Amino acid sequence: MLERLNQAMDHIEDHLGEPIDVAEPARIAMTSEYHFRRMFSALAGIPLSEYVRRRRLTLAGAEVLAGERTLLDVAVRYGYGSGEAFARAFRAMHGVGPGEARRTGAALHSQPRMSFRLIVEGKSGMRYRVVEKDGFRLVGRGTRVPLVHEGMNPAIVEFVRSIGRETLDSWEAYANGEPEGVLAAVSDHSADDAEGTEIGYFHGVVSDAEVPGASDSLDAEPGTWAVFESSGEFPSAVQYLWRDVYTQWFPSNPYRGRPGPSLSRTRVSEDGTHAEAEVWIPVERVRE
Structure with missing residues (x-):
């Protein structure tokens, strides 16, 4: 089960630049969309939608600092319909707007890519x-x-x-x-x-x-x-x-x-x- 869950996480990572249909990673994990969301939330400690948002803004942050694309191009690449919406989301996570981050090379926050493993501690019985x-x-x-x-x-x-x-x-x-x-x-x-x-x-x-x-x-x-x-x-x-x-x-x-x-x-x-x-x-x- 954990192997399939990590394969589902790979799918999410590979599709961060487009709308994610949760039904597909749930299918990879061989479970229902309902259970996939609940299981992810319990394992990760945050909802799946929040994790995806943070990962997108983490990758977007790297592209903002790299300066190879316009800010609007970066916004569209990660699912934001306008520069204003992207700027609000970017500031909420990183504490600084994308324009200022690019000008000053500001330090940004990062959401690491998640994977899961089972640890059997043996400290208590269930x-x-x-x-x-x-x-x-x-x-x-x-x-x-x-x-x-x-x-x-x-x-x-x-x-x-x-x-x-x-x-x-x-x-x-x-x-x-x-x-x-x-x-x-x-x-x-x-x-x-x-x-x-x-x-x-x-x-x-x-x-x-x-x-x-x-x-x-x-x-x-x-x-x-x-x-x-x-x-x-x-x-x-x-x-x-x-x-x-x-x-x-x-x-x-x-x-x-x-x-x-x-x-x-x-x-x-x-x-x-x-x-x-x-x-x-x-x-x-x-x-x-």
Whole structure:
């Protein structure tokens, strides 16, 4: 799988000077466009579209400094319809406009070309199972939050605080299906979403009962789920579980993601130092 992913990266690199149809590198990687975007984002830490933008501006920067083409020619070569649009994008990445960079020989930023390899550290085990489930409904409360790629998301922290610990604890008693307990769900996040993009976020329980204080619901379609479990220091046990799912499990197993909400449940010890984490990801088997 990693070999094919790197072949897909080679294809992207060879076509930076033209519009990139993500369906083609996804085909090379033998996966769906949806899963290719999600897998890239998990492995690289940035959306695919952002990586392509940075690589184009890196190559454009080299051509600006070389001085062999006009600035407009460089802009068109890397997909910008006008010199103004190119100048804005160039300044956003490099901190200086292309004209000034050419005149002064300014130092520019660079996005290195990416390739992937699998590292098996052996420091922690990943427990997983694959289950088939009928459709189910989550009841609770939902909101829209801006996407944050790294660190705590203040909007999510504030949303959970607004529900209140007493309400969340009371919901536990109404949970009557699997996944168990109070769950966090991301319902419509694409791996290609840029930082700040609004995504759906939901907190609730799987239940067919009327749950007090639950004003919203979220439906999950029937299908296959990969369920991952981890335990260890908080918050690293939770953060590393998501990372390991995409950097270790997906490249080593014949599954890819499918559309649907990603679910997680985290139980933190009273002293806040230890966590038990469980993640549910909708998947489908890759047929050779």
